[in-house]
Amino acid sequence: MPVIPGPDDVLAAAERLAPHVVTTPLLESPLLDARVGGRLLLKAEMLQRTGAFKWRGAMNRLLQLSDDERRRGVVAFSSGNHGQAVAAAARRVGTSAVVVMPADAPRMKVDRTRAHGAEVVLYDRLRDDREAIGRRLAAERGLVLVPPYDDPMIAAGQGTLALEVARQASGLGARLDAFLVPCSGGGLAAGCALALERESPGTEVYTVEPAGFDDMARSLAEGRRVENRAGGRSICDALLAAAPGEMTFEVNRPRLAGGLVVSDEQVLDAMAAAFDALKVVVEPGGAVALAAALSGALDCRGKTVAVVLSGGNVDPETFARALSRSPA
Amino acid sequence: MPVIPGPDDVLAAAERLAPHVVTTPLLESPLLDARVGGRLLLKAEMLQRTGAFKWRGAMNRLLQLSDDERRRGVVAFSSGNHGQAVAAAARRVGTSAVVVMPADAPRMKVDRTRAHGAEVVLYDRLRDDREAIGRRLAAERGLVLVPPYDDPMIAAGQGTLALEVARQASGLGARLDAFLVPCSGGGLAAGCALALERESPGTEVYTVEPAGFDDMARSLAEGRRVENRAGGRSICDALLAAAPGEMTFEVNRPRLAGGLVVSDEQVLDAMAAAFDALKVVVEPGGAVALAAALSGALDCRGKTVAVVLSGGNVDPETFARALSRSPA
Numbered sequence: 081m082p083v084i085p086g087p088d089d090v091l092a093a094a095e096r097l098a099p100h101v102v103t104t105p106l107l108e109s110p111l112l113d114a115r116v117g118g119r120l121l122l123k124a125e126m127l128q129r130t131g132a133f134k135w136r137g138a139m140n141r142l143l144q145l146s147d148d149e150r151r152r153g154v155v156a157f158s159s160g161n162h163g164q165a166v167a168a169a170a171r172r173v174g175t176s177a178v179v180v181m182p183a184d185a186p187r188m189k190v191d192r193t194r195a196h197g198a199e200v201v202l203y204d205r206l207r208d209d210r211e212a213i214g215r216r217l218a219a220e221r222g223l224v225l226v227p228p229y230d231d232p233m234i235a236a237g238q239g240t241l242a243l244e245v246a247r248q249a250s251g252l253g254a255r256l257d258a259f260l261v262p263c264s265g266g267g268l269a270a271g272c273a274l275a276l277e278r279e280s281p282g283t284e285v286y287t288v289e290p291a292g293f294d295d296m297a298r299s300l301a302e303g304r305r306v307e308n309r310a311g312g313r314s315i316c317d318a319l320l321a322a323a324p325g326e327m328t329f330e331v332n333r334p335r336l337a338g339g340l341v342v343s344d345e346q347v348l349d350a351m352a353a354a355f356d357a358l359k360v361v362v363e364p365g366g367a368v369a370l371a372a373a374l375s376g377a378l379d380c381r382g383k384t385v386a387v388v389l390s391g392g393n394v395d396p397e398t399f400a401r402a403l404s405r406s407p408a
Numbered sequence: 409m410p411v412i413p414g415p416d417d418v419l420a421a422a423e424r425l426a427p428h429v430v431t432t433p434l435l436e437s438p439l440l441d442a443r444v445g446g447r448l449l450l451k452a453e454m455l456q457r458t459g460a461f462k463w464r465g466a467m468n469r470l471l472q473l474s475d476d477e478r479r480r481g482v483v484a485f486s487s488g489n490h491g492q493a494v495a496a497a498a499r500r501v502g503t504s505a506v507v508v509m510p511a512d513a514p515r516m517k518v519d520r521t522r523a524h525g526a527e528v529v530l531y532d533r534l535r536d537d538r539e540a541i542g543r544r545l546a547a548e549r550g551l552v553l554v555p556p557y558d559d560p561m562i563a564a565g566q567g568t569l570a571l572e573v574a575r576q577a578s579g580l581g582a583r584l585d586a587f588l589v590p591c592s593g594g595g596l597a598a599g600c601a602l603a604l605e606r607e608s609p610g611t612e613v614y615t616v617e618p619a620g621f622d623d624m625a626r627s628l629a630e631g632r633r634v635e636n637r638a639g640g641r642s643i644c645d646a647l648l649a650a651a652p653g654e655m656t657f658e659v660n661r662p663r664l665a666g667g668l669v670v671s672d673e674q675v676l677d678a679m680a681a682a683f684d685a686l687k688v689v690v691e692p693g694g695a696v697a698l699a700a701a702l703s704g705a706l707d708c709r710g711k712t713v714a715v716v717l718s719g720g721n722v723d724p725e726t727f728a729r730a731l732s733r734s735p736a
Contacts, residue, residue, distance in 0.1 A: 105433055107455065111523075126687035127435065127452075188684070195439075355727070356516070359454035359720030361687040392687030396731035399683070403724035 082327035085232035087278035090239035090271055093140045097240055100139050100172070102128050104241075106248040106386075109357040116373055118380035121254060123245050124360055126392025130192070132318075132366070133241050133268055133390050134158075134165035134228075140237025141226050142169045150175045155223040157181075157210040159264075159318050160189030161391050162228040167198035178223060180213050186317055186395045205320070229267025230325030239271025245386050246279035256283040257383040260369035262390045263287035263296045263339070265321040266328030272388075273335040283386075284337035286378060288368040290314035290344065295323050296332070297339025305329050315344045315398065318365030318391060340378055342371040350374055351402035354389065363394035410655035413560035415606035418567035418599055421468045425568055428467050428500070430456050432569075434576040434714075437685040444701055446708035449582060451573050452688055454720025458520070460646075460694070461569050461596055461718050462486075462493035462556075468565025469554050470497045478503045483551040485509075485538040487592070487646050488517030489719050490556040495526035506551060508541050514645055514723045533648070557595025558653030567599025573714050574607035584611040585711040588697035590718045591615035591624045591667070592649040594656030600716075601663040611714075612665035614706060616696040618642035618672065623651050624660070625667025633657050643672045643726065646693030646719065668706055670699040678702055679730035682717065691722035 107122040129135045142154065153176035156166040163179035170177035177198040181190055182205035194200050201217070203210055211227075218225040227234065242259065249256050259276060261269045269287045276283050287296045292312025299305050307323040314320065324332065342350075347364050350371035354362045362370070369387045372378050378385065435450040457463045470482065481504035484494040491507035498505035505526040509518055510533035522528050529545070531538055539555075546553040555562065570587065577584050587604060589597045597615045604611050615624045620640025627633050635651040642648065652660070670678075675692050678699035682690045690698070697715045700706050706713065 102433075105430075105455065124455075127433065131687055352724070355689055355724065359459055359689040361683055361689065396680070396683065400728040400731050403728050 082330065083232045084327060084330055085236045085274060087274045089232060089236035090243060090275045093236040094240040094243050096143055097136060097139055097237065101136055101240065103244055104128055106245060107358050111357040112353065116380040118383045118385060119254065120373055120380065120385055120387050121245070121249055122358060122370070122387045122389055123241060125241060125388060125390050126360055126362060126366060130164045130168050131391055131393045132161040132165065133238055134161040135169065136240050137234035137237035137267060138162065138165035138169040138226065141231065141233045142173045142175070144233060145173065145175065145224065149224045152222045152224060153177065154226050155180070155214055155217045156226045156228065157214040158228050159320060160185045161318055161393055163193045163198070164189060164196065164393070166226050167193045167196035171197050178217055180210050180217070186393065188395055189393055229265030230327050232327065235267045235271040235328060235331065237271065238268040239275040241268070241388065242272035242275035243279060246276060249386065254384050256280050256386050258378060259283050259285045259386045260288055260372050260378060261285065261388045262319060262365055262368045263289050264319040265325045266296055266332050267325065268390065269336065270328040270331035273332060277335060285335065286337050287339045288372040289339060289341055290316040290319055290347065290368060291341050293319055294339065294341045297341055299324050299329060300333065300336055300339045303333065316347060316365040316368060318363065319368065340372045342368050342375055342377055346371040346375040348402040348405055351399065352405055355403060360389065361392040361394065361399065362389050363391050364398065366391040410658065411560045412655060412658055413564045413602060415602045417560060417564035418571060418603045421564040422568040422571050424471055425464060425467055425565065429464055429568070431572055432456055434573060435686050439685040440681065444708040446711040446713060447582065448701055448708065448713055448715050449573070449577055450686060450698070450715045450717055451569060453569060453716060453718050454688055454690060454694060458492045458496050459719055459721045460489035460493065461566055462489040463497065464568050465562035465565035465595060466490065466493035466497040466554065469559065469561045470501045470503070472561060473501065473503065473552065477552045480550045480552060481505065482554045483508070483542055483545045484554045484556065485542040486556050487648060488513045489646055489721055491521045491526070492517060492524060494554050495521045495524035499525050506545055508538050508545070514721065516723055517721055557593030558655050560655065563595045563599040563656060563659065565599065566596040567603040569596070569716065570600035570603035571607060574604060577714065582712050584608050584714050586706060587611050587613045587714045588616055588700050588706060589613065589716045590647060590693055590696045591617050592647040593653045594624055594660050595653065596718065597664065598656040598659035601660060605663060613663065614665050615667045616700040617667060617669055618644040618647055618675065618696060619669050621648055622667065622669045625669055627652050627657060628661065628664055628667045631661065644675060644693040644696060646691065647696065668700045670696050670703055670705055674699040674703040676730040676733055679727065680733055683731060688717065689720040689722065689727065690717050691719050692726065694719035
């Protein structure tokens with residue numbers, strides 16, 4: 081059985097992370113509110129260090145390395161944002177990092193990971209097993225493996241995002257009816273569900289995934305972990321995990337209201353809407369929760385809904401593609 | 409002689425505006441710091457209501473309308489952001505607005521101004537006198553003229569931006585060596601200079617203008633108000649005022665360290681850098697201060713420099729143009 085974190089672990093992470101994270105703003109837009117017929121509170125996590133929420137979990141893990149572990153260094157496997165975060169966190173705590181990334185990850189994510197001083201090992205996303213590569217490197221070189229989601233310290237760190245949202249919403253006098261969170265392996269969702277269980281117990285938490293990678297939605301519906309069908313494609317490079325994590329699913333299964341699914345077209349529309357109405361840069365995987373609100377995958381009419389914009393690490397070509405669409 | 413505002417007017421504006429403005433975040437980027445060899449503190453004012461700092465001045469003016477003035481309504485002339493702000497502020501305080509805008513203003517600025525419920529009157533920027541049109545409408549319809557910069561209440565409202573910056577920087581333990589502010593008619597610069605005179609007296613304030621519209625830089629150098637030469641062109645649609653305001657120049661002349669000038673190419677590069685490193689959307693006129701830092705127009709090496717990103721209201725086509733450039 082995996083170690084399951086609880087709400088107290090998120091509170092402890094928030095205290096540990098306080099000097100290290102940006103308290104990202106909770107944005108509002110009358111234009112978007114009019115479009116959905118409700119009130120959206122949008123967590124601008126692209127303004128976090130390294131441009132995504134992954135910094136929270138990575139720092140929470142690396143701040144808990146022992147002196148011996150810090151001397152040895154860490155290894156992470158990641159589609160990009162976790163790798164960048166681990167690379168930057170490693171530099172900050174004074175250790176070294178190896179990051180295993182897919183060869184087709186966005187160029188900027190690979191470049192940034194290297195710029196933070198990490199050694200990057202590329203693999204073929206369709207043929208190789210990244211976890212096996214990570215485990216082999218950990219064993220061969222004596223490195224500490226920092227998994228992207230299926231780890232209690234990682235999930236607790238990610239959950240600090242929802243703690244902030246709950247407190248910011250409370251400062252606005254708003255009661256959250258629902259909380260929409262992008263989902264790949266489910267670490268962010270798990271951490272947020274734990275935080276909200278404590279801070280905002282009436283709030284319904286929904287994961288959002290891209291079509292073809294709706295493993296969490298189907299797993300929640302079936303009550304057991306199921307994998308994605310092979311051969312799916314999506315522009316949401318950050319959300320391509322094959323199945324929910326074991327630990328994250330244990331946390332999420334009893335706590336989540338359900339899993340929503342959006343198309344790549346709806347994601348591009350959400351990226352354009354964030355540009356237009358919010359003036360922020362959201363990457364495809366970071367825009368799925370907004371896409372769920374704008375497309376009606378969740379009916380927001382008359383509700384107050386927190387929407388996590390989870391990251392902004394997108395190549396200019398992909399962003400320009402979102403902008404070149406005619407407005408919805 | 410025009411009425412000249414003082415630092416106390418900025419403090420009073422901050423108190424008046426507190427329930428109405430977003431305290432926009434002060435961003436930092438290790439990537440940009442490495443590029444300039446100093447520390448940049450970037451005021452993300454595209455996250456302000458209506459996407460630009462103009463909301464501050466417009467609200468400060470409209471909150472001081474008498475009951476009679478509020479019944480009559482207001483008229484503003486504007487390249488776009490002031491018009492949007494006056495339109496939205498009018499709706500908020502319960503009055504009506506007419507906005508005089510150039511026919512070649514970005515489509516989104518015209519659309520947004522109308523969406524806020526204002527009547528838009530278009531004029532030809534090269535042939536018509538927008539101030540005369542505004543004055544005529546004010547006289548004919550009994551409207552209150554809300555000028556874009558040459559007004560003590562407007563400038564004091566804009567200055568609240570620098571108050572926030574000074575306090576945010578102080579919270580970071582940072583001492584500001586310089587403050588870079590985009591400049592058209594000089595209202596934002598004047599308000600900021602007044603605020604910093606009180607809150608951060610050692611800070612050198614520089615205006616930044618696009619090449620061909622460097623009236624403030626030349627006016628500061630000559631010690632008297634001079635106009636732009638005719639026929640200039642720039643992508644900075646928000647910064648095309650013909651000459652410094654009379655009041656704003658009185659405030660700025662003794663207080664500013666100088667005026668810097670950047671090219672359109674440097675502006676596009678700064679927009680791309682903000683996308684890449686900060687994950688925010690900056691319009692051309694909002695990016696000139698960042699362009700001054702990144703281009704070396706101000707040598708930032710070893711300095712802590714506040715950079716105002718003053719707005720984010722840019723058409724997708726123009727933004728895509730900035731993104732399509734190869735990185736500097």
